[in-house]
Amino acid sequence: MAFRAYWAVLVVVMGFLKGVFVRNRLRAVGALATAVVVATLSAPSFAFAANARGEVPAAEQVKAVAASAAAAAGQQAATQPREGIRVTLPDENSRKITLGTGEGLPQITLALPETPGDHAGTSVSGTKVFRAQDKKFAVVAEPVADGARSLVTIHGDAAPTRYDFNVELPHGVQAAQQDDGSVVLAATQDGVRLELGRIQAPWARDAAGKKVPTHYEVKGNTLTQVVDHHGAAYPVVADPKLTYGWGVYLNGFGTEWRALYYAAGGLIAGGIGAVCIASNIPAPAAALIKLACFIGGGKTAWGVLEGVHKKAQSLNPGQCYQMKLDKGAPLVPVEPKNCIPGV
Numbered sequence: 001m002a003f004r005a006y007w008a009v010l011v012v013v014m015g016f017l018k019g020v021f022v023r024n025r026l027r028a029v030g031a032l033a034t035a036v037v038v039a040t041l042s043a044p045s046f047a048f049a050a051n052a053r054g055e056v057p058a059a060e061q062v063k064a065v066a067a068s069a070a071a072a073a074g075q076q077a078a079t080q081p082r083e084g085i086r087v088t089l090p091d092e093n094s095r096k097i098t099l100g101t102g103e104g105l106p107q108i109t110l111a112l113p114e115t116p117g118d119h120a121g122t123s124v125s126g127t128k129v130f131r132a133q134d135k136k137f138a139v140v141a142e143p144v145a146d147g148a149r150s151l152v153t154i155h156g157d158a159a160p161t162r163y164d165f166n167v168e169l170p171h172g173v174q175a176a177q178q179d180d181g182s183v184v185l186a187a188t189q190d191g192v193r194l195e196l197g198r199i200q201a202p203w204a205r206d207a208a209g210k211k212v213p214t215h216y217e218v219k220g221n222t223l224t225q226v227v228d229h230h231g232a233a234y235p236v237v238a239d240p241k242l243t244y245g246w247g248v249y250l251n252g253f254g255t256e257w258r259a260l261y262y263a264a265g266g267l268i269a270g271g272i273g274a275v276c277i278a279s280n281i282p283a284p285a286a287a288l289i290k291l292a293c294f295i296g297g298g299k300t301a302w303g304v305l306e307g308v309h310k311k312a313q314s315l316n317p318g319q320c321y322q323m324k325l326d327k328g329a330p331l332v333p334v335e336p337k338n339c340i341p342g343v
Helices: 058-072 254-269 283-314
Strands: 034-038 085-088 096-101 108-111 119-122 128-131 137-144 147-154 162-168 174-177 183-189 192-199 214-219 222-227 236-243 249-253 320-324 332-334
Touching (some): 174 214, 254 283
Antiparallel strands (some): 034 236, 096 108, 128 137, 137 147, 320 332
16 A cells, blocks of 8 residues: 655644644645666766875765766755754764754654665765675765755665665654655644655656656655666666755645735734734734744744735635745645645
8 A cells, every 4th residue: 555654854743833833724844855866987077086196085986976966867966054954964873864953843863774884984075975895885975955865876786776764753743655656744733734844756867868767665764765776877876855944835725825915914014023923913824924933933934924925815715825935935836635634
């Protein structure tokens, strides 16, 4: 049976958010992207940092392959996380990526796949690289602007096809796999479901641009990425990416966004400082604003208000709309199930 897995950062430990939770059908979704691409080690675009003897460190080779594959797939480059996102990368004693924020949200961890007899190395850029002793595959961990990602580089036909990522989540989180193969984490309280993360549907391509079959399997807190790489041009790069905090989305029906619209004018007039302390906001609007304030503070809530004020009058009351918690983010129509608790 197909799992419905809601896999990501989740802020819904009952009682943790207390009055911050959104009422009715509002929820937040954090984006988690996944990708698989195939690149060749000999590709001329790879630039390795050689040591004093002209040798290229293995960690840098792995990093270069992963970076080239990510760029070819249109993924963002590794960089320091944006303000408010805290990322702790694994080391020789810990195989876990830990993510948190400065907003009091609970931490989550992503345990990397085991690399038997592994050798840990760190690239010049600070990326963590774990190589299996038999050199069949390696695992890279690095920060990105909105979280962190792990890139599995598969070096040959003899490498495994299954890679397990164990996720440690707060109490109350439930997992469900979507029809498109993506995975989301969510929790429900009093009919309200909140989502703070998502692993997007996996995909794979080889050096010639051909698709490589891949999919996720979910069992408990273990996410397994299955990559049917046999016969592909190696190495194959698989990229589960986890975002936290700033990857949050608000979802609500048009009626709820309209309620916020009618309150937006007065709130905007009061300035950023007044947004998160206003007490005379209608219930649906208050739920949205409280969640936005909790996740990102007054500036985030202000961005929500500005976005709503531009479009909410034209919204269909029965349509589900989604907005990313970023300044000026638009309201986008999405499937109704995004606004219905328990679906």
